[in-house]
Amino acid sequence: MPAASTASVLHQVPIELGDRSYPINIGAGLLGDTATWTGVPAAAQALIVTNTTVAPLYAAQLERAISGRHQAVHVVALPDGEEHKTWQTLNLIFDALLQKACDRKTVLYALGGGVVGDMTGFAAACYMRGVPFVQVPTTLLAQVDSSVGGKTAINHPLGKNMIGAFYQPRLVVCDLDTLATLPAREFSAGLAEVIKYGPIADMEFLAWIETNIQGLMDRDATLMAHAVRRSCEIKAWVVAQDERESGLRANLNFGHTFGHAIEAGLGYGQWLHGEAVGCGMVMALHLSQRLGLVDAAFVQRVTALIERAGLPVVGPALGAHRYLELMQVDKKTEAGEIKFVVIDRPGSAAVRPAPEAMVREVIARCCSAA
Numbered sequence: 001m002p003a004a005s006t007a008s009v010l011h012q013v014p015i016e017l018g019d020r021s022y023p024i025n026i027g028a029g030l031l032g033d034t035a036t037w038t039g040v041p042a043a044a045q046a047l048i049v050t051n052t053t054v055a056p057l058y059a060a061q062l063e064r065a066i067s068g069r070h071q072a073v074h075v076v077a078l079p080d081g082e083e084h085k086t087w088q089t090l091n092l093i094f095d096a097l098l099q100k101a102c103d104r105k106t107v108l109y110a111l112g113g114g115v116v117g118d119m120t121g122f123a124a125a126c127y128m129r130g131v132p133f134v135q136v137p138t139t140l141l142a143q144v145d146s147s148v149g150g151k152t153a154i155n156h157p158l159g160k161n162m163i164g165a166f167y168q169p170r171l172v173v174c175d176l177d178t179l180a181t182l183p184a185r186e187f188s189a190g191l192a193e194v195i196k197y198g199p200i201a202d203m204e205f206l207a208w209i210e211t212n213i214q215g216l217m218d219r220d221a222t223l224m225a226h227a228v229r230r231s232c233e234i235k236a237w238v239v240a241q242d243e244r245e246s247g248l249r250a251n252l253n254f255g256h257t258f259g260h261a262i263e264a265g266l267g268y269g270q271w272l273h274g275e276a277v278g279c280g281m282v283m284a285l286h287l288s289q290r291l292g293l294v295d296a297a298f299v300q301r302v303t304a305l306i307e308r309a310g311l312p313v314v315g316p317a318l319g320a321h322r323y324l325e326l327m328q329v330d331k332k333t334e335a336g337e338i339k340f341v342v343i344d345r346p347g348s349a350a351v352r353p354a355p356e357a358m359v360r361e362v363i364a365r366c367c368s369a370a
């Protein structure tokens with residue numbers, strides 16, 4: 001007799017996009033449970049896209065759980081790391097699909113963090129002009145942000161996430177159990193994106209994170225379930241209103257203009273994405289204060305929380321010239337004018353340009369000396 005399932009969906013957050021709507025299922029023991037996958041489109045073939053770190057941890061479990069839904073389940077393990085979010089690595093997914101003669105109904109399962117998720121989504125958008133895919137995020141960052149909302153991309157040496165597509169998954173499955181194997185540094189990086197939702201959208205959530213930061217760092221299961229749920233709810237609300245980032249969705253990039261410059265400037269993979277975003281939020285807060293939008297106490301409050309989450313709050317010494325050069329290559333830049341997501345009042349964000357002298361002051365205030 002098969003063992004009774006211990007899987008449980010604790011929360012379901014819908015992404016409302018008309019006929020492209022899908023659920024985010026958040027819970028425990030989901031990955032290895034066949035019931036988790038019943039909503040996935042029927043297809044003869046499936047390809048699990050993962051990486052060399054995650055494959056030995058979770059690929060066999062997922063493969064077993066979905067084997068009843070597909071006649072053949074293939075696995076491709078990509079090299080691990082932000083520095084591999086490239087055309088060359090993307091091609092490994094296409095190689096696997098073509099070598100196995102996968103047809104246009106083939107389902108791709110993205111098993112891993114944001115790097116695997118973004119690349120798998122982009123491959124799914126392109127292969128035969130579009131095949132279905134499912135997000136199975138295994139990092140905190142991917143569960144609270146990157147797996148949700150359909151942004152897919154690879155990096156270019158000159159700019160982060162510059163080549164990509166909007167392409168929605170059919171289902172997102174956040175199995176909180178997978179977070180148990182996540183290294184501490186990666187966990188903190190994920191907390192940066194959780195904290196982000198407070199200043200831009202929900203001051204009650206910010207206060208809740210402040211109260212519970214130690215429990216979150218200890219990965220308390222109940223607290224984690226709430227943090228993932230509330231983050232996904234906020235992101236779902238934003239994406240439903242502005243899927244293709246013509247306005248509101250840009251607010252989700254709070255900290256990212258400075259953060260992407262840090263990542264590209266140091267070389268992808270030196271600072272984790274979440275670390276760069278955490279420090280980028282500190283810089284964007286200082287910019288907001290200089291623009292007269294928030295006071296010093298608010299900047300200090302959020303900075304202290306970012307620090308308590310184990311994240312760096314002092315930027316690397318790239319020099320103001322290099323920061324400005326890198327920030328020119330940003331998706332919000334228009335006609336050469338760099339734009340920043342600023343906090344226009346606690347719990348609300350807006351996209352604004354800023355005088356170059358002010359940006360230089362922020363870099364001088366927030367970064368190590370070049």
Ligand code: NAD
Pocket residue numbers: 051053054057080081082085112113114115116118138139140141142145146147148149150151152161178179180181182183186189190273274
């Ligand atoms: P990542 O994908 O590199 O994963 C971090 C590390 O953790 C990797 O070494 C990975 O192999 C490992 N790992 C993954 N799951 C694990 C587990 N359960 N146990 C042990 N190790 C595990 O990084 P990330 O922080 O998940 O994602 C960052 C990426 O996401 C960036 O490329 C960023 O641009 C992208 N992103 C995209 C969006 C979006 O909307 N599409 C939003 C935010 C970030």
Ligand code: GLY
Pocket residue numbers: 145146148149151249250252253
């Ligand atoms: N992480 C930013 C977005 O999804 O728009």
